[in-house]
Amino acid sequence: MNKNLIFTLLSSIVFLSACSTDFELEAEWKDIPVVYSFLSVQDTTHYVRVEKAFLEPGGNAFEIARVTDSIYYNNLTVELENLVTGETFIMERVNGSDEGYPKEEGLFANDPNVLYKLRADVAKLGEGDSIRLTFNRGDEVEPATAEIQIVGEIEPSRFNPPERITRTRFASPVNIAWTPDENTSIFDVRFTFNYLERLPGQTGFTLKAATWAVNRSISVPNNDGKVVAYEAGWESFYQSLATQIPQVEGAERVFNSMDLIITGAGDELYQFVRVSRANTGITSAQSIPTYSNVEGGLGIVTSRYTSVRQGIVLADEALDSLRTGIYTRNLNFN
Known part of the structure; x- marks a missing residue:
């Protein structure tokens, strides 16, 4: 539970x-x-x-x-x-x-x-x-x-978002899709951002997590069990990381993975x-x-029903944005 x-x-x-x-x-x-x-x-x-x-x-x-x-x-x-x-x-x-x-x-x-x-x-x-x-x-x-x-069951799309995200440009939103149970009318959509952290004086890395709450109440009142699609802006993703992960001089951080969590509730x-x-x-x-x-x-x-899609990764340009972007460049991601 x-x-x-x-x-x-x-x-x-x-x-x-x-x-x-x-x-x-x-x-x-x-x-x-x-x-x-x-x-x-x-x-x-x-x-x-x-x-x-x-x-x-x-x-x-x-x-x-x-x-x-x-x-x-x-x-x-x-x-x-x-x-x-x-x-x-x-x-x-x-x-x-x-x-x-x-x-x-x-x-x-x-x-x-x-x-x-x-x-x-x-x-x-x-x-x-x-x-x-x-x-x-x-x-x-x-x-x-x-x-x-x-x-009943919510089935997240295997393709939206893709398993390997290479771009997170502010002008290009991420597409999120899922197939809900027909009795579900409202959805909470969020990502868990998993990363490794080693602070000054520590010998090993610790697994940590931050949450990007995409939208807590996406309404689909006339849901007939067809695919639901939603667009989310990447800028809010980086803003969420900046507000949850503290700037620590000398900290080392490494991106691990992201999990998409979709929870649906009844009418x-x-x-x-x-x-x-x-x-x-x-x-x-x-x-x-x-x-x-x-x-x-x-x-x-x-x-309610909760579905989790694990193992989504950032790569290429998306990782560069995490390391050097305006919101996260001082968080020391390698």
Whole structure:
């Protein structure tokens, strides 16, 4: 399971949902579950986060935020039902910190970091399966639910970009292509730039990496499973390296390879991003609409798939640009 990516996506949701310039931190109390989950056939374990909407009237927001009982349900049952196979599973309540998912420090209580867990070898999800999550809070309260389709494989093109890149001129963008699953509507595309580094005083080289985030939200809402093509400018590639790799006098660096990473998510995330962006900017309305696919609650439940194409190399003129270009000439690449 790609821990960094899934929680980057969750952080993006939080950021986008915080774009409003006019909101209430405290309102009339209602029992509203807030749900986030990205299910994937690639994961060994599936996780769901469920918290309470915040907060009771008359309370101190900063004090209550640090109380575990104020943000988590004590008697919540989370069910995952595969509507294709008819199987239903009860998810296990766990502390995310014990699972390798610590919650970031902040205003809200971070220990325990309550998550609901289901092992993939118990509930074997298939590409295209329809999944329903049900959140039972007891006390004769109507359950909250969310339904999604599991997205499938993304196949990166073997030719775009080519395996051996010889030119990285600013005026000539790199072409990136892939064939997605038809249930995928939004894509995150990035390259991992792998290199060897030896700093002054060190005897050997260390493998390091930098990330070129090409585009975090390429939208293909009417995806029919045909090839998706995207052009990216090489200048932003070199700018990314310059901001991530520090200039160190006497450092020795050697290019190793590049990996293309494409992650796709379902229509639910596309709709969330679309709605969140609809009224941002200088002409935006004061009240920004909120998208949620959780009936009887708030939040996003969707599916994702990540494909990695390894072994892309820079050669000839492209390597010269890395060594002597305006953004990277002081990074000491040999």
